[in-house]
Amino acid sequence: MRFHTLTSLAVCALASISSVSAAVDNATAVVDFSVTRGTPQQYGSxxxxxxxxxxxxxxxxxxxxxxxxxxxxxxxxxxxxxxxxxxxxxxxxxxxxxxxxxxxxxxxxxxxxxxxxxxxxxxxxxxxxxxxxxxxxxxxxxxxxxxxxxxxxxxxxxxxxxxxxxxxxxxxxxxxxxxxxxxxxxxxxxxxxxxxxxxxxxxxxxxxxxxxxxxxxxxxxxxxxxxxxxxxxxxxxxxxxxxxxxxxxxxxxxxxxxxxxxxxxxxxxxxxxxxxxxxxxxxxxxxxxxxxxxxxxxxxxxxxxxxxxxxxxxxxxxxxxxxxxxxxxxxxxxxxxxxxxxxxxxxxxxxxxxxYQAQTGVRVASTRSTDGYFDVFSTWNSKKGKGALIAGTNGKTGTYQIQLKSLPKVGKKGSTAVRVVTKAYPWIGFREKVDADEIVVVADKVYTVTNGEALVQLVVTNATIGYSLDIYPA
CATH class of the missing domain: 3.20.20.80 (Glycosidases)
Incomplete structure (x- = not known):
């Protein structure tokens, strides 16, 4: 069908915090690195x-x-x-x-x-x-x-x-x-x-x-x-x-x-x-x-x-x-x-x-936020010692969290912190050009790992924006 050009929207702001006292149940997606689901297939491509x-x-x-x-x-x-x-x-x-x-x-x-x-x-x-x-x-x-x-x-x-x-x-x-x-x-x-x-x-x-x-x-x-x-x-x-x-x-x-x-x-x-x-x-x-x-x-x-x-x-x-x-x-x-x-x-x-290119290794289990509007998909590559995650919402803005559970241990003693680098992927108009340098880092933080878990917060002010999160032992 024919449709009119979609209007451009402002780029979303994202904030991450290095310590959060507790997850907000209805606004928290969960990634469990202890449950693997085979190699990536790119089901959505x-x-x-x-x-x-x-x-x-x-x-x-x-x-x-x-x-x-x-x-x-x-x-x-x-x-x-x-x-x-x-x-x-x-x-x-x-x-x-x-x-x-x-x-x-x-x-x-x-x-x-x-x-x-x-x-x-x-x-x-x-x-x-x-x-x-x-x-x-x-x-x-x-x-x-x-x-x-x-x-x-x-x-x-x-x-x-x-x-x-x-x-x-x-x-x-x-x-x-x-x-x-x-x-x-x-x-x-x-x-x-x-x-x-x-x-x-x-x-x-x-x-x-x-x-x-x-x-x-x-x-x-x-x-x-x-x-x-x-x-x-x-x-x-x-x-x-x-x-x-x-x-x-x-x-x-x-x-x-x-x-x-x-x-x-x-x-x-x-x-x-x-x-x-x-x-x-x-x-x-x-x-x-x-x-x-x-x-x-x-x-x-x-x-x-x-x-x-x-x-x-x-x-x-x-x-x-x-x-x-x-x-x-x-x-x-x-x-x-x-x-x-x-x-x-x-x-x-x-x-x-x-x-396709960053989400390699094995797929790990994830759970959508209970409000139904925020979802994530993550992989873990043991050879690179790196997790790769995408996140986005179904037309809704707000504060969401990603609870990282059972983070893999890296090194003899295991890492007690993870570094999370978050990038935003903008939408500026229907079929409009976006150069690689417009995919910007909006957060680069180190999070304390407690009992194998860390909590990352995203403040989504524009629902058209998608995110990638690279997760490294710190």
Whole structure:
């Protein structure tokens, strides 16, 4: 969708204190270094579209912008390229599968996996109308069946099997969007038809995902019907996917809440546990370093893959790495040129770079503040003797604390103090340039370690700001 340029906000102030008498329970996040959770996977480093449809020989957005932040998942199907997809005829479909193929090749060159959007290949991309044909209209499945056979044939012909995840439809619960004017019952039949048609035509290494609902994951709305249908129909996907968008903040429809909901509902409806992906996260107003740190923290806590949502239209949809980068003729002004260069990093891009390059070693356990608005993700690298942590809020300012527990002992006697260097990652406007020297140190303090614990305080005066904290024995 189109949206107006977001206004610039003042840079946040942060204060740290070297001694705090007690943690404030509802405003304290906890990091426990005694509980490790395997090596970092960068669960949050995926993008919806955002990759120019150029040949794999060309990296219009310079490759370093991808590699330096560890992009590992892409998602696309040629939405809003010329033509109307399968519903517009063979030539229109071929333009879309070619777009998806080039995106797939770029993601695979990065070692990542790619979600292929069947609904976009069909032509449901936000520009379709209720008068356009949809699968199963009037009980006719012939065109849809031919479409599925063609998609499977192209996947195999192009060699798009390694690292591929086929998504059967996007947001079929939102019939004003990509399932225009159709019923949920018709989608269930579409789901079953697609699953059973595609599964025998594709290698086992190709995964099938869904349902990719936009509706809050809960025991209500479209979810109970889909759980029951997938179980009865024998069409349980290899990966569960859904969106986390439009949440009011704090507890509610955010990653932590919805991921815990999924586990309970799978038990209730008798479905097996499978890998999970929040295949769209963040509305435009929350695409900033503070919210990114907040969301990444929950994705890591629940071992859930995440892909940044993309709210651009037309050629811009296939550009900007889902707004992690900008360029001179971006949509903030001037005439947009889909093939132009001159890209720069945003504040969020720098935060993702820290997430990928600095958060090495092993992941350690963390707990969100009990008010639900402040979250952290931390790693510990024993070879470097260093912890690395990101922190941010979900649209809220205030005083928050990070309780560091079971800090690793370094040296023969162990350290009795830690040095914490805190940097702030600013957001100065939508797709606006942020240079590396604008990622500033806002605190450099030594904290006493008592019984393996230390307490760090952050005063967040601007919720768009994300933070990194480097933790060293002092």
């Amino acid at each position: 995926g993008v919806l579209y955002g990759i120019p449809d150029t040949s794999i020989d060309t990296w219009q957005i310079p490759k370093t912008f991808y590699t330096e932040i560890g992009i590992n998942h892409g998602r696309g199907g040629g939405s809003q390229v010329a033509g109307k997809g399968w519903m517009g005829g063979e030539a229109d479909y071929e333009a879309r599968i070619e777009s998806a193929y080039q995106n797939y090749l770029h993601v695979r060159a990065l070692g990542g996996r790619f979600f292929l959007l069947n609904s976009a290949l069909w032509g449901a991309d936000g520009l379709q109308t209720a008068s356009d044909p949809f699968p199963g209209d009037n009980g006719d499945w012939a065109s849809y069946d031919a479409f599925l056979v063609r998609v499977a044939a192209d996947i195999n012909r192009l060699g798009m099997t390694e690292g591929l995840i086929v998504e059967l439809w996007n947001e079929a619960d939102y019939n004003a969007g990509f399932w225009t004017g159709r019923t949920l019952d018709q989608f269930m039949d579409t789901w079953g038809w697609a699953y059973h048609r595609l599964r025998p035509l594709l290698p086992k290494e190709v995964l099938i995902s869904g349902p990719a609902f936009a509706t809050e994951l809960q025991d209500g709305g479209p979810w109970p019907q889909w759980f029951e249908y997938a179980k009865t129909n024998g069409s349980i996907p290899d990966m569960y996917t859904w969106h986390v968008l439009f949440q009011p903040g704090g507890t509610g429809n955010d990653v932590q809440w919805s991921r815990s909901q999924l586990d309970g509902l799978l038990d209730k409806y008798g479905l097996p546990k499978k890998p999970a992906s929040v295949n769209e996260y963040a509305i435009p107003e929350t695409q900033n370093p503070g919210y990114s740190a907040y969301t990444i923290s929950a994705l890591e806590r629940y071992d859930t893959w995440g892909l940044r949502a993309n709210w651009a239209m037309g050629g811009a949809l296939h550009d900007y790495l889902a707004s992690l980068v900008g360029k001179p003729d971006n949509t903030n002004g001037g005439v947009y040129d889909p093939s132009s260069g001159g890209y720069w990093a945003t504040g969020e891009w720098h935060l993702y770079k820290y997430y």
